[in-house]
Amino acid sequence: MSGSQLATWFLQASGNTGTFILLPCTGMPKKRQHLKPFKPAPTASPAPGSSSNAAGKTPRSVNELLASLRHASLDSSVPRQLPTVTPSVPPALREILQIPDTPTPAPRRQHRQRLDNNGRRLPAGPPPPRSWVATSGGATHLQGQASGSSTVNRCGLADSTLPGTYLPAPRSLIDIILRKIAADWDLHRVFNQYYLYYIPAHLKAALIRWVGIASPDGLSVQDLKLILLPSPESLEEVEDDGISEYHTSVNAEVNYLDLSGSLGRSLTLKEVSELLFPSKKQVDSSEPQESWDESEIIPSPPRVLLPNLTHLSLALDPQLASEASWRQLLALSSKLTTITHLSLAYWPDPSLTPRARLSTVTTPQGQNIAYGGTNYYSHSIDHDWSEALLVLRMLSRNLYALEFLDLTGCAPWFKALMLQSEHDFVDWVGSWGKVTLLRIHTGWTPGEDALPSEVIAYREAIDVATMVERYIRAARGGKGRIITVERNRIDP
Known part of the structure; x- marks a missing residue:
């Protein structure tokens, strides 16, 4: 073993167990070895001449370099290379001297058009991506509604609105967002179903309108419940707090309901009636009371979902006008006593049995009766408007507070507004004496390639609308409110 470290092992025996333990024993620690510092080799010193030159010459700044370049460019001693100009020769001398023709100059670069189709100046920079310019599914759906054929130009539902209602300004941020939500309604109705109820009240009507027009599947009664009614979970929490369900489910600030394009496609008037006027559950009162002192429970009338509803649009899609039901409209109108603005655009002829027009019944005598x-x-041959006048009279009596009526696209039954069959007629002085604005547009205009029959039908509809206006003003005879009739005009 080395002298710096001694490994001595002691044998230690325990008295009873007979075990042996080997204990290592170390000696004194080693001395530290001090290393000498390393110094790099000295480099060769520069020449004495170079050091004096570097010290005497200072580097020039950037401004000095730029100034020297400017002086060099303006120096007249430096010859400039001017473009060579070949003299032109008349064609006659060119042929005699057999000089080759001068090459034609290169065509100028075509100037890029910086205006769009509407004459507006395009922004600077590259064109936008195609995905930004391409129309979405909702816009395509609106264009399909606006133009029915190549010979007839139809007015779309997106262009007709009720006066006195709030809608976001066209192409504003809120309007773009609502249209985008309506176009992607299949996604939002699932993932955002618990947040749609908390949309501000003044935007709910606009959202309902765009969902019915721009959504591919239209507006259903479940969609209305998502927007107008809170979720069942929140109702249970509120009921536990002691607050009635009426105060949580009523939208007192919503006074406009636009169902344009949804009726007959994904919604019926019966479903709307059950949603707006829910029937209250009847309490079983057959059980006897425990004492005579208890107060008898009097059933309260059913609550209304929209108590301040004044504007209602029931406009139909022109392609689905046959799906409307006047019977359901009469049943609903008896409850809409607060309606002041109504739209029945593109509704068919007033009839309680529209599907039985071609049905007949054979009498015992062998006669066929409708x-x-x-x-x-x-209407065309027999000039029998008795059923239409009956329906309109019942409707006018129910909606006695009406001030605005939109009958765009109802040209086939404009005559019923001024006819009378015994005691059935439209009372423009009594029931509808408050109507101050009547809109009776044809709903379509003949195109450039329209058939002569379509042009004649268009002119006849305008003539009937003119006669309706004169009839109403003559019936009021200067008494009551002044009425304004919006109709098509024929350019002279």
């Missing part, structure tokens, strides 16, 4: 009140030739 099953309903209106057959296929009632």
